[in-house]
Amino acid sequence: MSDTEKIIYTALLSTIGSAVVAFIVNRLSSDAKTKEIKLSSYHKDRIESVKTLYGLVVELNFANTILFKANGREWGHEAYKSALKRWLSTFNNTATYYNKNRILLLEKSELSNKVRSNLAQLSVLRKVVDTEHNYLDGIEEQFGGQLVLFQFNG
Numbered sequence: 001m002s003d004t005e006k007i008i009y010t011a012l013l014s015t016i017g018s019a020v021v022a023f024i025v026n027r028l029s030s031d032a033k034t035k036e037i038k039l040s041s042y043h044k045d046r047i048e049s050v051k052t053l054y055g056l057v058v059e060l061n062f063a064n065t066i067l068f069k070a071n072g073r074e075w076g077h078e079a080y081k082s083a084l085k086r087w088l089s090t091f092n093n094t095a096t097y098y099n100k101n102r103i104l105l106l107e108k109s110e111l112s113n114k115v116r117s118n119l120a121q122l123s124v125l126r127k128v129v130d131t132e133h134n135y136l137d138g139i140e141e142q143f144g145g146q147l148v149l150f151q152f153n154g
């Protein structure tokens with residue numbers, strides 16, 4: 001191989017090498033931007049799910065407060081039944097949202113552990129509230145409509 005051929009061959013390899021390196025750098029840069037966008041989107045989704053869960057937990061706390069203050073005899077049948085219905089709906093919405101979004105809430109995080117623990121404790125109350133609600137429905141059905149709860153002194 002002559003000196004001229006060596007120079008041409010070296011220049012050709014250098015040009016091809018530079019093009020390959022430029023292609024690889026461009027490809028890696030593009031992949032990094034795509035992953036950055038996906039990671040940014042993940043964090044945005046996670047923040048949104050925490051924000052929504054917080055709102056649901058606040059609603060559940062409010063429903064708890066109303067339910068624990070409820071007195072069927074003083075409130076009347078409809079108000080008491082409404083408090084039971086609201087609590088059941090709020091509990092179900094919170095539990096469903098948490099279970100659907102657990103992956104975004106990082107299942108092993110402190111927040112997720114506290115929410116899961118509270119929902120587990122409240123699930124016992126859910127059974128009681130559901131039983132009470134069904135009992136009121138049964139009484140309404142038996143007596144044909146809304147009832148006024150009376151307190152008997154005896």
